[in-house]
Amino acid sequence: MLDIQLLRSDLDGVAARLATRGFVLDTARFGDLEAQRKSIQVRTQELQSKRNSASKLIGQAKARGEDTTAIMAEVALVGEELKSIEVQLMELQSELQKMLEGLPNLPHESVPLGKSEADNLEVRKVGRMPVFDFAVKDHVELGESLGGLDFETAAKISGARFSVLKGGVARLHRALAQFMLDTHTDSHGYTEVYVPYLVNADSMRGTGQLPKFEEDLFRVPRQMGEGGEQNFYLIPTAEVPVTNIVRDEIIPVEQLPLKYVAHTPCFRSEAGSAGRDTRGLIRQHQFEKVELVQIVHPDVSYAALEQLLGHAETILQKLGLYYRVVRLCTGDIGFSSATTYDIEVWLPAQNTFREISSCSNFEAFQARRLQARFKSGTGKPELLHTLNGSGLAVGRTLVAILENNQLADGSISIPEVLRPYMGGLEVLSAN
RNA sequence: GGAGAGGUGGCAGAGUGGUCGAAUGUACCUGACUCGAAAUCAGGCGUAGGCUUAUACCUACCGAGGGUUCGAAUCCCUCCCUCUCCGCCA
Structure with missing residues (x-):
C-alpha cells in the first residue's frame, strides 16, 4: 500500500510513476x-x-x-x-x-523502463552452458524412464498440474530442499522457520495477495459458529506466512535485520494460465519452494536485496547450473514490488532460460499494510522494509538437474553437493 | 466434544455508565545529585487521523463488529483469540 500522504501531496507525481508500469491512476x-x-x-x-x-x-x-x-x-x-x-x-x-x-507499488528509480518481459534487462550470465554429444531429453522423458515421475497417477488422484515423484527422483527432490535449507542456515545466516500453510485473509492482505489477486489462490471455506464464515487460504508462497511474522509488531532496531528461511509447499490456482506449460513439472498447482525473507532497516534494503540475490545464486553455483540474472522492467515487476531480479536457469531441452527465483524489495509497501515497524531508542516507530526471494523453487531446480545432468543413457549424474543427501549416490539410473 | 476463566498502553496490572486515553508498578527518555555509575528525587513517555506556517486545538482507538444511551473500557448481542480442567486424537 502506498502512503496516502504522498498521494495527497504529489498526486501527479505518483500517477506518473505508476504510469511507467502501465497502471492508470x-x-x-x-x-x-x-x-x-x-x-x-x-x-x-x-x-x-x-x-x-x-x-x-x-x-x-x-x-x-x-x-x-x-x-x-x-x-x-x-x-x-x-x-x-x-x-x-x-x-x-x-x-x-x-x-x-488497488494501487501497485512505485517502481524504484533504477528500474529499467519497459512494457513487458521483452524489455527486461539481462544483468549477467554465470556458469557454462552444458554441451551434449547426444540428443537431449526433457525432464518428463527422463523422469518417466527412471520410473520417478508419474503424471497419470497424479491426474487420477487429483487432476491436471499435479505430480507423483518416486524413488530416487523423489529423494533427489528432498535432497535439493535439504541442501538449500542447510546452505542458507549454515552459511548465509538465516533462521529456519516452520510456518502454517493455511493462513487467514488478514495475512493475505498484509503481503498484497488480497484483495486484488483472490482468483490466483486456493480458498478453503471454514464454518464458524452461528452462521459465521471465514476463509483460510492455501499459501501461494512462504512469503505470506513468514513476512506476516512481523505484522503488528514493533521490532527493536538492534534486532535487525531479521533473516528467515522456510521450506514450504506452495499452492497456486493458475487461473488464467490455461494451456501454458502444461507439460511436466514447470507449472503445478502444488510445488515446493525454499524461501528467503529479510526484514530490514529502510536504509539498507537495497544492499540487502543484492545480498539476498547472491544467496539464491550461491545455490545454483554449488549445483553447477548455468543461469542468468535479469532485472525486471517497470512493466513486468509484481504488484507489491519496487525492484525485482529474476534468476533464470538454463534448460537444455527447451533451449532457453526459465525463471527459478525471483528476488524483490518491497520497501515499505508491505510493511505499511502489515503495520510492521521498528523503533530505535527514543524515536517514533517507523515502517520496516521487507524483501524476499526464492532460494530456490525446488521443483524447477529438480527439472534443471535432470535436464542439465543427463547422461547419454538417460541416467543422471548427481551434483557433488547433493551426494551426502543421497546416501553417497553418484549417478541416478533406472531400478 | 463438555466445563470454566480471560482478552485494557512496550510489559505487568487497576478500572462495572459521566472531566477515563485510562490509576499504579515496571521499562524507556530528560534533568538534579555524583569524579562516574548505582540508588534516590523531579519531569516526560501510546497509536492513527483532522486542522494549522507552527504551537494550540479537535476526533477516533481498551480483541473485532453491531446495539442501547445525551454519554460506553464499563450494559446487551454476535464473532474471534488465549488459558485451565475433562474426553477424544496424529
Missing part, C-alpha cells in the same frame, strides 16, 4: 473523493466534539442534581445529524481505502 476520482472526505470529516468531528462537551455538561449537572432536559433536547439534534454523516464518512473512507489497496 484515476487522479480526478481520487481528488474528488479526498475533497469530499475532507469536508465531511471536518463536519463530523465538529459534531462529535459538540456532543462530547454537551454530554460532559450533562454529567456535571446531574452530579449537582440540576435539571438537564433543555440541554438534552439540544444534543439530541446533534445526534440526528451525526448518525447520517458518520455513515457517509465511513463509506467515503472505505472507497478511498479500496482505491488505495
Whole structure:
C-alpha cells in the first residue's frame, strides 16, 4: 500500500510513476473523493466534539442534581445529524481505502523502463552452458524412464498440474530442499522457520495477495459458529506466512535485520494460465519452494536485496547450473514490488532460460499494510522494509538437474553437493 | 466434544455508565545529585487521523463488529483469540 500522504501531496507525481508500469491512476476520482472526505470529516468531528462537551455538561449537572432536559433536547439534534454523516464518512473512507489497496507499488528509480518481459534487462550470465554429444531429453522423458515421475497417477488422484515423484527422483527432490535449507542456515545466516500453510485473509492482505489477486489462490471455506464464515487460504508462497511474522509488531532496531528461511509447499490456482506449460513439472498447482525473507532497516534494503540475490545464486553455483540474472522492467515487476531480479536457469531441452527465483524489495509497501515497524531508542516507530526471494523453487531446480545432468543413457549424474543427501549416490539410473 | 476463566498502553496490572486515553508498578527518555555509575528525587513517555506556517486545538482507538444511551473500557448481542480442567486424537 502506498502512503496516502504522498498521494495527497504529489498526486501527479505518483500517477506518473505508476504510469511507467502501465497502471492508470484515476487522479480526478481520487481528488474528488479526498475533497469530499475532507469536508465531511471536518463536519463530523465538529459534531462529535459538540456532543462530547454537551454530554460532559450533562454529567456535571446531574452530579449537582440540576435539571438537564433543555440541554438534552439540544444534543439530541446533534445526534440526528451525526448518525447520517458518520455513515457517509465511513463509506467515503472505505472507497478511498479500496482505491488505495488497488494501487501497485512505485517502481524504484533504477528500474529499467519497459512494457513487458521483452524489455527486461539481462544483468549477467554465470556458469557454462552444458554441451551434449547426444540428443537431449526433457525432464518428463527422463523422469518417466527412471520410473520417478508419474503424471497419470497424479491426474487420477487429483487432476491436471499435479505430480507423483518416486524413488530416487523423489529423494533427489528432498535432497535439493535439504541442501538449500542447510546452505542458507549454515552459511548465509538465516533462521529456519516452520510456518502454517493455511493462513487467514488478514495475512493475505498484509503481503498484497488480497484483495486484488483472490482468483490466483486456493480458498478453503471454514464454518464458524452461528452462521459465521471465514476463509483460510492455501499459501501461494512462504512469503505470506513468514513476512506476516512481523505484522503488528514493533521490532527493536538492534534486532535487525531479521533473516528467515522456510521450506514450504506452495499452492497456486493458475487461473488464467490455461494451456501454458502444461507439460511436466514447470507449472503445478502444488510445488515446493525454499524461501528467503529479510526484514530490514529502510536504509539498507537495497544492499540487502543484492545480498539476498547472491544467496539464491550461491545455490545454483554449488549445483553447477548455468543461469542468468535479469532485472525486471517497470512493466513486468509484481504488484507489491519496487525492484525485482529474476534468476533464470538454463534448460537444455527447451533451449532457453526459465525463471527459478525471483528476488524483490518491497520497501515499505508491505510493511505499511502489515503495520510492521521498528523503533530505535527514543524515536517514533517507523515502517520496516521487507524483501524476499526464492532460494530456490525446488521443483524447477529438480527439472534443471535432470535436464542439465543427463547422461547419454538417460541416467543422471548427481551434483557433488547433493551426494551426502543421497546416501553417497553418484549417478541416478533406472531400478 | 463438555466445563470454566480471560482478552485494557512496550510489559505487568487497576478500572462495572459521566472531566477515563485510562490509576499504579515496571521499562524507556530528560534533568538534579555524583569524579562516574548505582540508588534516590523531579519531569516526560501510546497509536492513527483532522486542522494549522507552527504551537494550540479537535476526533477516533481498551480483541473485532453491531446495539442501547445525551454519554460506553464499563450494559446487551454476535464473532474471534488465549488459558485451565475433562474426553477424544496424529
